Amino acid sequence: MRAIEIAKPGGPEVLEWREAPEPRVERGDVLIDVTASAVNRADVLQRQGFYDPPPGASPYPGLEVSGVVAEVGADVEQFKPGDEVCALLGGGGYAERVAVPWQQVMPVPDRVSLREAAALPEVACTVWSNVFMIGRLRRGETLLVHGGASGIGTFAVQLAKALGSYVVTTVGSAAKGERVRELGADEVINYREEDFAEKAHADVILDIMGAKYLAGNVRALKTGGRLVIIGLQGGLKAELNLGVLLGKRAAIHATTLRARPVDEKGVIVRSVVDNVWPLIGAGAVSPVVYAEVPMSEAAEAHRMLDSGEHVGKILLVR
Template identity: 50%
Template sequence: MGPLPETMTAIAVTTPGGPEVLQPVSLPVPKPGPGEVLIRLEAAGVNRPDVLQRQGLYPPPPGAPETPGLEGAGTIVALGGGVDRWQLGDRVCALLAGRGYAQYAVAPGAQCLPVPDGVSMVEAAAIPETFFTVWTNVFDRGALKPGESFLVHGGASGIGTTAIQMAAALGAKVFATVGGSAKVEPLKALGATRVIDYNAEDFVEVIRAGTGKKGVDVILDMVGGDYVQRNLSCMATGGRLVYIAFLKGPQVELNLLPLMLKRLTITGSTLRIRALEDKAAIAAALEQKVWPLLAAGKIRPVIDRTFPLEDAAGAHIRMDERDHLGKIVLIIR
């Protein structure tokens, strides 16, 4: 493979603010520690937590890189001590603690997965953050089972397009909300039984009608605010409401009577701060349950648009517009 360079191009947040604060800088190429691998990245996914970090609202956990980027795909070019599964030259996608917006990134070997057959590097870079998040929240915490019904809010997002496909492929009846009629048919094509344009319809009424007044078994919500009470009102007995973000805010006033009458569960999680052992377990479950679906072409990351690494600001402008369908990805030369 030849010697590694001493320095690399990465994207730094020069000061908290708008997309323009994302600027290319030169940083030392990191060295993998015990249990880690060094990946020469070809692509990196852009995610909502990156935006919050750029705005100064989501500081990295202790020990994590200050530069943004939570996922990427590329080729392993160096191994730390104790890495036994991976070899130099392996093509992987990885969940990162940060610094995915860069030419090279270090990742724990346990948070790497092989690029599935037939999946491009751009698609592979769009997998880890969303697939790890959907699996642990919808199928672990939400315990969604075949034959149950599922509602995801923000259906056109990277999380949403992933959740729709995974839930449908694993046997659930899927509902999704979107803002705008143009996104309805694309989400139906991904496996959603009913896509609700929240600008024109009340999702509570649609869910009640679409489930014979039973309600849905699992809801994945990233909205919060006034959606919390509305979610409770359209859930089935024994339903599970799972939170991963609060675009409308986390503080709400609630009538919790439905929680008792219908024996509901409200739960949620964040991914970045979880222990390596937790993330390794999620990776193992994905490889067993979801990787065969990716290799068979039954699930595919939906790519909205790509930008060169040096134009990370442009990628964030696209993210801030909130009009994307699927994932935004940086191409790394």
């Protein structure tokens, strides 16, 4: 088969479409002929040499795919060859085929094409597990989403709105603000012009920035609020005023998805299929696809992501 390999740490130009060994199918694995994958911030970090795959994962980038089941391992009863599926991966999505534990494989939801389904696994599992399973966002509460125009952000806005929350989001331009309002955001804050901590008061905050936003996020939390940090684009270390946190009886959670054990990912995946897929099937939530790029031209897709101009997901298609 062919796959995108990282020749050496660096810019998009280090991504090369090469011949690669066929994936090995273990007893609990599903082998997928890949239709599409999607670009995530973690792929960029891996390309730059800052985020190695977890032990046992494929060395190729790519945290999600959609495609058709080609083969199943001896212990797999949940899927069969010919099934159209999408899957959450530890790596290996930028390839013609990938083997993945069956627990991380999902049927393609209704109202979504096989190609579009590649835009769903990472965002759906990330948003559902962090905002609802960990953050416990409830109907009528307020969610603040940082980076509302990103893949994670566009999905979080739609899902929280569909489940009855008031949604506030930060964006970097008026054009992006208009788009996220179309997706259901009740309030939009341009972080280049306004202090989100002065304007937003949230029960749950989904944060991708880390250190840079820590103090502001704690200020923006309501009493009993929950801050969930899933990214560190704004740095690793910051000072925290514990007095403010105590006074608000608030909580801070920091999580990752990629390195979790298969069984933990499986719990999230099953919960997503049970709770999120019906909303997609009903048309209340949809994947937002900014562009489709041939997989062999993954470098161009990474340049798009690096530019920061996109809204939603960038797909790599075969």
